[in-house]
Every structure is written in structure tokens, then in C-alpha cells.
Amino acid sequence: MTTGTTTGAEGRAGLVAAEDVLLFVNAAITATGQREFRTQAYRQRLSLDFLHAYVRVNYRRVYATSLALDINDHNAARIVRGLLEHAADASVEERRAEGALIAARLAKLPPQRVYRLFRELRAARVNNRRTRAIMRDWLAARPDAAHDAVKYRAGLKTAVRHAHLRLDGLGTGAAPDGELGAFLFRPGSLPRYAHRLLDAWRRAHYEQGAVGELPFTVAEGFAARHGMKREAFVERMVPRMTRLERLRTQGERADGPPDPPAGVDLTVMPLTRLALYVLSLGRQARARRREELTGALRAAARRAAGPHAGSWGRVAAVLDDSYSSSGSGEKRRRPLAVALACHFLLEALAAPGAYTPLWTTGTSDPLLVVPWGPTPLGTRVVDALEHGPDRLVIVSDGWDNAPPGLAGEVLRVWRARIDPDRRTAVVHVNPVYDADGFDVRRLSASVPTAGIRDAEDLPALVEIARFSEGRTGSAELYAYLDRRAARFTETGGAR
Template sequence: MTTSTGTDAGLVAAEDVLLFVNAAITATGQREFRSSAYQQQLSLDFLHEYVRVNYRRVYAASLALDINDHNAARIVRGLLENAADASAEEKRTEGRLIAARLAKLPPQRVYRLFRELRAAKVNNRRTRAIMRDWLAARPDPAHDAVKYRSGLKTAARHAHLGLDGSVEPECSGELGDFLFRPRHRPGYRNQRLDAWRRAHYAQGAVEELPFTVAEGFAARRGVKREAFLERMAPRMTRLERLRTLTQRTGAGDAPLPADVDLTVMPLTRLALFVLSLGFEARSAHRAELTRALRTAARRAAGPHAGSWGRVAAVLDDSYSSSGSGEKRRRPLAVALACHFLLEALAAPGAYTPLWTSDRTDPLLVRPWGPTPLGFRVLDALEHGPDRLVIVSDGWDNAPPGLAGEVLRVWRTRLDPDRHTAVVHVNPVYDADTFDVRRLSPSVPTTGVRDAEDLPALVELAGFAEGRTGAAALYAYLDRQVARFVGDEGAGAAS
């Protein structure tokens, strides 16, 4: 890392890095409870530009961290749009990071990125090579042609792909005709391509298509939703099943659909689903939902399970945890997911959860009331935990500022030797401060989007205390980049 680490300038640089990482984890440019989408986007625009210009290598290295997909795509676009600012060595490192990150992004997000690059007229050789390599690695180009038709067409035009065998030999000639001359052939050898053609006049062909494509055909034909979902269930992905599960379950005592295994769902997505159910449905399916949440939490804890000793958690279920129209109940879902994950991370029987509403039943939490974080922090510290984790948007308002004062006194007078590790994880980006809102300068704060990332984020939050130095932060980034691109001997961020 070329940035000085033994001076005030190095410390400022480290703070800038952490600021950007927190934003890249939490912010998506969508409306939050206390800020509009415009404010969020304006704040993110500034941060991306600032970090890319001043810390380009760190900007690229952020692709190796647990940032959200929105910011990962923005970083890729920023690097490719401003390729002239990078050295040859930086371009090589960036190329590996971009390829590794695109492989992890959802395909619809990548196709959207390709459309943005075309609209911005970014068409250098490196960009075309990245697009070509990503498309060549797609497991089923015919599936993409049907499901992401406009995106694949845009990418093919922009990267100058002939689609005559360079992507998929079995579709030689067919794929190009399907995208650019769909009426040129009376039929297609590829079953998926031909199913799309036949679906325009034969209802039976609709069920051979990917779910989201078939959904459009079914709606145009007036097919009843329940019958359609039942027939398409074998062809739906896990996430598609989760999205449709709420309307099929209802709010009563009906059993959960047998064709959906909740235990394999990601923890935070599962928490969002649980909160989308009414109180009656949650109570009726308590055993199934609790078992699924605990199974997902144990899977997320992995090797860290049971290793955190005595853990206390302060979990924010105040009214602001309702989120916004775009992020409905997202902060509360993160808190609920963290509850079950912390239970798995703590030693057996050594976990104490404290909700701001004073509720004791996590399955029935709802966004309600003020945020008395100070009182809950006091209650948590009385248990003498080895680790205290606070999951909140940081708006301590009952009374205002009490949590920060409690944490200051605890750190400076009652526990100066830090026998209790305290960390604040915040699921909400504060557009006004270009960061997540902090409770106290004496307690590290990090952004969080998915509870599954909590163990890694707690490690990252330690750098925010300033005790390890900037050099340790940059060494951490180097290790993450080497792991991400599969080269343990690399020092890509340095």
C-alpha cells in the first residue's frame, strides 16, 4: 500500500477507507427511514468519486469485501470508465478483481451494468474482454437469451460478439438468430429457445420456460396464479420460491407449503420472510420458523459457532426499524437475523438478548416505539458479557445521547482494560454524514447489510478503534484481495 501509515495522513486515509467500506456495505441509493433516495444517491456519488480519485487501489480492493451488489457494480463501472487513470499493474489487478466479483453478482445485475457501460460509451479493449469472458463462462447461454434477452443483446453488440459458436457451440447460429432475427427460423434445435417460440401460441410450452419469463406469458393468458405456481414449483429457484411463499401461506393456520425447505434459505432473507407474515401465521408456524432460523444461523456461524463466550445483544426494534417503502422492515430483519446468529456464536446457554421494546419473543417483534438504547446497554453490561453487540440505526432518542454517555463512562472508567468487547453494527446508511451513524467515539461501528457477514464485520470494526494502526488495515485488505482472487501470495491492494 503506497499510502503512508505512520503519519496523521495515514490515519486519515484509514478513516476514509473505513468510511467508504461502511457506505458500500449498507447504502443502496434507495430511500431510508430518515433520508430520501435523492439524498442517498447524492451522498454515494460523492463518496465513490472521492475514494476512486484519492485511493484507487483501495477502491478496487473493496470488491473483495462483503459490500453489497449495488456498490460492487458501481465500483466496476467506475474503474472501467476511468481506465486511463490506472497504471498497467493496477489494470491487471483490477481485471482479476472485476472478473471475480462479476462471477458472484446476480446475472441481472451484470447485464444492467453492461447496459450502463454501453450507454456511457465505455468500449475499450479491457471492457470488451471482461464482457466476453463473463459471457463465455455463463453455464447456459440459451437460458440467458430467454430470461435476459435485452441484456444479452446489448452485451453482444457492445463486445462485438458474433454469437456463432463463440459462446455456445450447440447454439451455433441459433443464438444470434434468436436475439437479432427471431422470425428467421421456423424452429430451434435448442429446446429452451424453441419453447419460447412455441409459448406464444401453445400454453403447454410456457411451463418449459424460466419462472419469471413464464410468469409474463401466464399473466397475459389469464392463467390462475395458484394453479400456475403449483405447476411451476419444480422449475423455481430457491429465492423464487421464497418470494412467492408469503401469498401462498396466508396469515392463518394453514401449513407451510411442503415443496419449500426453509432451512436452506439464507439467514437474512429468511428473517425478512418471517417478518412478512402476520402474527397469527408466525405463532401458528412457530416451531417450523424457529427451527429454520436456527439452522440458517448455525450454518452462517460456521467454525465460529460457540466460540464467542458470553454474549449480550441490544437489538433495535423501534419504529425506525420499519425501514422504507424500498427497504421494508430491512433494519428489523437484520436485527432478528443477528439475534439467532449471536445465539449460535455464543457459548451454550451464555446468550442474553435485549430488545429496545422490552419484548422477549423474537418471533413476534415488530417496529414500534422509541429507541431507549442507553437503558438497554446498561442492562446488557450488568450481565458482565465477554462481548456486547449493538444492532441499531444509532438514533438513540429516549433520552437522546444516553447510550453514548454510558459507553463513554464504561470505556474510560469502568472497563479501561476492555475486558468486554463492544461493537455497534448499523444496517442504515446516514446520507448526511457519509457514514453509518455512530453511538460513541469509544466504540467501533461498522455497517451491516446481511447478518451472515457479522463475524467478518466485527473483525473489520476493530480497525475503527484506531488501536491497530493504518498498516494493519491495509494488510487486512491485502489478505482479503488475495483470498478473493484465489492467490494467497498476492499483495494486490498494496
């Protein structure tokens, strides 16, 4: 990376720091420690272990500020644990800023992941005053401690023991005094519970009728214990299921989920999650429900675009639907789902009628896309640039192999010879972490690359990707991160 705004050793040090920061941000967005198409899980974990330790020690301020970015939940929990486990390395002022970021991020994380984090902190014997205060405040903000006692029993017990909390009045919808403690630590000591959910759990041990009053994941175990037929049980539990539970149970059918799940409004689903659902359907089901699915995807894309809708001018997209976009057993079709979601989002971001999508397989029907064939990115990039777009977005894992390296050479020549004034803004977003390179795979040094997990984050990622071009110094990057952190803590973690 080079820059015209920074010179000398100080400038080079600033650029190295900026590169390190962007390297970590890309990893924290895409890597989850799970197997990818080309990388085993253990290599991902080793790579992440190194990056977390390196950035925490050398750039602790950035490490904490990353909680305000669109990183995935796996890395957010790891950052929180790292900050709390090594609290002695931070100053009083740093700990105060970190506490606000941690509280805002925990409010955004799924409760099961937070309880898992609390168990890890207990196992690591992290029990300083700040850790206990963070656990206390998070538990106090939970909407119903009794619900958590039933659904996340082991996690809640661990947190209460570790933080030495009083159970009376815990949470905003607490059970009567004494009941929660008896339920968690002295089961069977009370003949009945005044709290409806706690008593339903007691009765479900011997009464089938009480099973339907419990959260779905808890009720599943009791249903199997009572020998209830799965199909009848699921139909009975639909009113008590979350949206994702309805989608999951609908997908249990051997022939796939051909019909919309009962009680699920697809038009309000998040864009990437909806794209994953669409790809879980067979091609015949997608074709039959074309109008419904396309309408839902476009509605989700318009919500994700928000104030940016229609503001990107002429947009061309190169979208990777090669065989490697099938992902892995742990992340099935995730890269392809990101590409499909980005397709509809870019359509919403472009000016009306000014969007050109180019899939690597040459398909013209995105709704029926399947992972197939090689990755001729170079050819598609040439086709896209011929349209003269204001902005070119490439969504791919970066493995250009038909022929290898053509995309990078096309982009290099385009930048150096044809468009040195950068009239066309080019950005590459990559949904797959490359453990061997400690980063997402890049196509060209002349094109900014950002990791992406959810298509909804695309506008923000395009903004941060500009820092990887080397035309701005580390001061601008740190100022941007500070602004994101301030907004994040003010809004309590809301997107």
C-alpha cells in the first residue's frame, strides 16, 4: 500500500497499522472457526487465535472498537472475553470505554451466545468487579428471568453463581420472591410455582398438556419423553415458535419446504436470512412461488438500502455462483446466499433501470441460481466494465480460476491504463475467510476488498473498504472507527 498523504517512517508505520486493523476487521466479519469450502475448521481456529491475540496486544483500542462494527457474533463474543480476561492491560479510561461497548454488544447478541460466554468466563476464572457488573446489568435487562431459567437453565445458574447475584427481582418480568432460586438450585422443593412458565415445566414431567406451554426447544425434549408424534407436536407448537424455529421445522420434511411456513411473513425477514431460505427450496418450488419470493426479497432489499436507495447511479455487479459458493457442511450455501442477497440489494441501491447483474455461470434468472461450474471472474469483469458503470461490485470468494488470475490482471490494467482517474468505483466483497492468508482473498492490490457476512452491511462495508486502497492514513481510519463506536454506544447496539 502507498499513499501521497503520509511520508517517512511515521507514515509507513501508520499504513502498517491500518493494514493490520483492516486485516482483523475482515477476519472478524467473515471467520467463524467453522469449515469453509477450501479450509478446515482447525486451521480457521488457529488463524483466528493468532489474530485476536495480535490485535488485542498491539491495538487494544481498535480491538474494543471492533465491537461497534458489523462483525459476526462468534468474534464479538471472543473480543468481549479477551477484553475482560486481560482487563489489567487497560487504563481506567480504556476500561470505561470498553464497558460501554461491551454492554451495547451484549444487548445485540443472541441470549444463548451470551450465556455461553458467561460459562467460558467462569471456566477461565475471570471474576473481576467489572465482569460481575456487566453480567449483573445484562441479566437485569432480560425481559423475563423465568423464561431464561426454563430455556437457558444451565447458563443462568452459571451466571448467578459466578457474579454472586441475588435472584429476587432479577429481570424485568421476575417470578415471585424465592421461586426462581428454588427452581434453579432446589428443584422439587416447592409443590407448585406461582409463575405460569415455571409451573408448566414442573407439570410437563408427567402431563402432556403442559408441554405446549413451554418454549419450543424445551418442549421438544418433553415431547420425545412422552412419545408424542413429531408432526402433531410441531403443528401444535407453531403459535409458540420463533420465526427461525418455524423455518427450521418446515425444512425437516424429506421433500424440502415447498410451502411458506405457517405464521411466517417472509416480507419482514432479514435479507440474507431470506436468501438462505430461498436457496433451501428446490428449483421447482422456487419457480412456483416466484412472485412471492421475489417480492419478499425486494422488500427486504429496500429496507436494507434505507436512505441509500437509488443513490448509487449506474451499478454493475459480478456475482459468484460457481461450485465453491456451495460453502461447507457447517455453512451450507452461505456464499451463494450472500451473492443472491447482494443482487437484490444492489438493484435497490442503483438508479432505476441502471443495474446490470452478471453471474459467473451466465444465468439470467437469479431466483433459480445454484452453485455450479468454475469461476470465470475475469471474463465477467470485462463484460461489466463494458457497460461503463459508476460503480462495480464484485461478490466472490476470490478464487478466480478460469483462467487463474485474469480478473486481477484486468483490474490492474483498467486502473493503470484505462481509468486512472477512478471514474468507476470498484470494490470486491468476499464472504469467505482464507485462514492461510489471515484475511479474505483479494483479486487485485488496486481494488479495495472487504469481508462480508450479511448483505445488509454492504453500504457500510463499501465505506470501510476505501481505507484498504492506501490513499488515506491511519488517522482517518481511527477517526472513522471512533465515530462508529460513538454511534453504537449511543444507540445501545441497534443497527
